[in-house]
Amino acid sequence: MSLLTLHEASVEIERKPVLLQASLSVEGGEMVAICGPNGAGKSTLLKLAAGLHKPKAGHVAIHGRDLKTLSSHQRGEAVAYLAQERLIAWNLPAIEVAALGGLHLGQSDIMGRAQRALDMVGVGHLAMRGVADMSGGERARVLLARAMVTDAPVLIADEPVAGLDPDAELLVLERLRERAEGHSAVLLSLHDLSAAAKFADRVIVVADGRIVADAKPLDALTPDILREHFRIAGQWIETENGPLLATRRL
Numbered sequence: 078m079s080l081l082t083l084h085e086a087s088v089e090i091e092r093k094p095v096l097l098q099a100s101l102s103v104e105g106g107e108m109v110a111i112c113g114p115n116g117a118g119k120s121t122l123l124k125l126a127a128g129l130h131k132p133k134a135g136h137v138a139i140h141g142r143d144l145k146t147l148s149s150h151q152r153g154e155a156v157a158y159l160a161q162e163r164l165i166a167w168n169l170p171a172i173e174v175a176a177l178g179g180l181h182l183g184q185s186d187i188m189g190r191a192q193r194a195l196d197m198v199g200v201g202h203l204a205m206r207g208v209a210d211m212s213g214g215e216r217a218r219v220l221l222a223r224a225m226v227t228d229a230p231v232l233i234a235d236e237p238v239a240g241l242d243p244d245a246e247l248l249v250l251e252r253l254r255e256r257a258e259g260h261s262a263v264l265l266s267l268h269d270l271s272a273a274a275k276f277a278d279r280v281i282v283v284a285d286g287r288i289v290a291d292a293k294p295l296d297a298l299t300p301d302i303l304r305e306h307f308r309i310a311g312q313w314i315e316t317e318n319g320p321l322l323a324t325r326r327l
């Protein structure tokens with residue numbers, strides 16, 4: 078049984094349909110990238126999968142259980158979520174922000190877990206620094222550490238590498254990949270299509286609120302899909318460091 082399933086799920090915001098009959102499944106052990114142009118519906122899909130939007134139609138299930146039947150505690154145990162907005166209301170030390178990701182679950186050794194999560198994404202040395210006194214990329218990694226602090230079997234991350242330098246981007250994607258290989262289902266949105274091709278098992282392309290492709294990366298991000306939905310001309314080049322997309326505007 079898939080860890081995460083969306084079945085013909087639709088979302089309306091202010092009576093406007095923004096996601097239409099989305100169906101997908103993510104198994105434990107898989108890392109799946111959601112790609113698509115700005116405004117396509119990627120964040121909406123991820124919020125729906127995390128239980129932050131109610132489906133207007135269809136349903137979302139974790140381990141076959143409809144998300145709406147889970148208590149917020151059960152949902153917190155099952156799904157960890159990194160929001161696209163990197164908002165933190167208070168200038169708390171990074172370690173306390175990371176710990177907040179697991180505090181409600183009453184986990185033991187939460188500060189130890191928080192430190193390890195910060196170490197994992199390369200900001201362990203900033204554990205005692207206030208998050209308002211960090212660079213954007215450092216703060217983004219603290220928030221990712223907060224999402225990774227629990228052992229939730231489903232990890233959903235909205236643009237986890239936005240604003241990161243190339244080395245940090247590779248580090249974070251490697252860590253997310255390791256998380257998937259530890260039998261979690263990892264669902265993340267990415268604008269870097271070469272990174273999606275290098276790291277994801279599958280790519281789901283969302284355009285105009287619909288899933289228009291769901292396949293292995295190079296089978297989903299074909300020149301036709303790139304032209305029709307991303308409005309770019311794209312050519313894949315095999316390199317020793319993975320596939321690279323060469324692009325130009327149409």
Ligand SMILES: Nc1ncnc2c1ncn2[C@@H]1O[C@H](COP(=O)(O)OP(=O)(O)OP(=O)(O)O)[C@@H](O)[C@H]1O
Pocket residue numbers: 090091095113114115116117118119120121122161
């Ligand atoms: N709170 C809101 N109120 C009204 N419309 C919204 C709201 N949130 C999202 N939308 C609309 O829903 C559509 C999908 O938005 P969404 O944030 O899911 O796109 P996205 O694919 O994540 O885009 P991006 O790549 O720019 O982050 C867009 O047309 C957006 O304007």
